[in-house]
Amino acid sequence: MWRCPLGLLLLLSLAGHVALGAKQGRVRRELAPGLHLRGIRDAGGRYCQEQDLCCRGRADDCALPYLGAICYCDLFCNRTVSDCCPDFWDFCLGVPPPFPPIQGCMHGGRIYPVLGTYWDNCNRCWQAGNHSAFWGMTLDEGIRYRLGTIRPSSLVMNMHEIYTVLNPGEVLPTAFEASEKWPNLIHEPLDQGNCAGSWAFSTAAVASDRVSIHSLGHMTPVLSPQNLLSCDTHQQQGCRGGHLDGAWWFLRRRGVVSDHCYPFSGRERDEAGPAPPCMMHSRAMGRGKRQATARCPNSHVNNNDIYQVTPVYRLGSNDKEIMKELMENGPVQALMEVHEDFFLYKGGIYSHTPMSLGKPERYRRHGTHSVKITGWGEETLPDGRTLKYWTAANSWGPAWGERGHFRILRGVNECDIESFVLGVWGRVGMEDMGHH
Structure with a gap:
């Protein structure tokens, strides 16, 4: 029987891992499995907005470091969806992202990633996971x-x-x-x-x-x-x-x-x-x-x-x-x-x-x-x-x-x-x- 451990707050590791192994020097469209394949990892992050980047067309230097890989703020990234920066859609295009950013929740002033389970005074005792049957589905x-x-x-x-x-x-x-x-x-x-x-x-x-x-x-x-x-x-x-x-x-x-x-x-x-x-x-x-x-x-x-x-x-x-x-x-x-x-x-x-x-x-x-x-x-x-x-x-x-x-x-x-x-x-x- 799985028990709820002692301690006020515990964070489980992410249940869904996302491949992030891209190197800075790599040719840009070879970015292996898309950064956003399983949803935006860093839902609240400011990238394009922070640098005030929104480049027209394909501009390979219109890029920023992103969780060990790189993400882009040019219009070309939108063709592949997979390598746009998390705030590209709302900041550059003014539209909601194709992956709803439900991937984080605010608790006690900190953002916790999705697919983790947290306990507050040990009241919440269940585990979350990523079900492949629901990949690509919105909540709606x-x-x-x-x-x-x-x-x-x-x-x-x-x-x-x-x-x-x-x-x-x-x-x-x-x-x-x-x-x-x-x-x-x-x-x-x-x-x-x-x-x-x-x-x-x-x-x-x-x-x-x-x-x-x-x-x-x-x-x-x-x-x-x-x-x-x-x-x-x-x-x-x-x-x-x-x-x-x-x-x-x-x-x-x-x-x-x-x-x-x-x-x-x-x-x-x-x-x-x-x-x-x-x-x-x-x-x-x-x-x-x-x-x-x-x-x-x-x-x-x-x-x-x-x-x-x-x-x-x-x-x-x-x-x-x-x-x-x-x-x-x-x-x-x-x-x-x-x-x-x-x-x-x-x-x-x-x-x-x-x-x-x-x-x-x-x-x-x-x-x-x-x-x-x-x-x-x-x-x-x-x-x-x-x-x-x-x-x-x-x-x-x-x-x-x-x-x-x-x-x-x-x-x-x-x-x-x-x-x-x-x-x-x-x-x-x-x-x-x-x-x-």
Whole structure:
């Protein structure tokens, strides 16, 4: 377990290294990997402005020392983008830099580089890292393409809560993980790619686990997010966002097939293309059951069974109630607000660090996401305080965070994680218990 060290302030080394090996005498356009390949390293630096340099055309002597290499303030540098000085764009061209300078934060009068983690009185205990999946993406694009759950309407947010009552004297364990109680029934996180479809991914993830648990392992499907993305079109926008209540309505009334049968087609960041059409419909068979009206889109799979759930229910936002529900019935779905630093999460117990305070609004944007909570635990800090956390599965693939999962502060509604939590039962009949 990674622990938060003693000391008021600790700076981790940069997680993303940038090649800076250029020598002063080197021919200028041979500057190997671009200085700004992974974003401006020295976001606040004054170079062109300091020397009042802005040279027309290509002027190789219009250059300044820069972090062991050289950077340029002539118009030619803009063709390669890679070797301009950090303040070239705003000082010489009067435009924002192509790499937003979120690469530093001010703390106690000092600028700290990005991708470092710092602690203030040891309150912030998580590590940041550089995820290659996000290279070249702006914060705006991250919010637009990597989240995709629309905040529920006030009508849905006011949905009646089911209160879980703890028996007198009932004590919940200090740590719990669904995959330990239900081995082989809790599924690994999928990757939504650049599709703003967390509404479909988190719903399918929670339903997969719940169907497996409630059928006592007779059915263990990984349910298909693509089935929801393509076919649940009523007031939903596929890879441009959707509503959780609509996703659960669809799973109850229409049902979905397995991910194997209807695999994720992925969506790259081209807003122009139409969403893939729905390849699977279902029809009623009586007794509320449904069957598919088409073969699997994946022609190598014959099993096109339709899986359904009972009506979704909302839990109270008290962490003890969520814990009891999770321990008794399986993982739950939670809404959360994602801030700019969550994209950089690599490990530890996450809490939002206001790195971007004081920066322009475009660096402080956040969006709504949904995830699967799978367990909880607590960690003791060196000063004796206890940090309580949830464990949760994201849908950004196994390379992000702790093998696709993350831990987040519990009991304080960190990033709204406890504000809207949903549970559901898999629809399982006696006939389902035999032939699977």
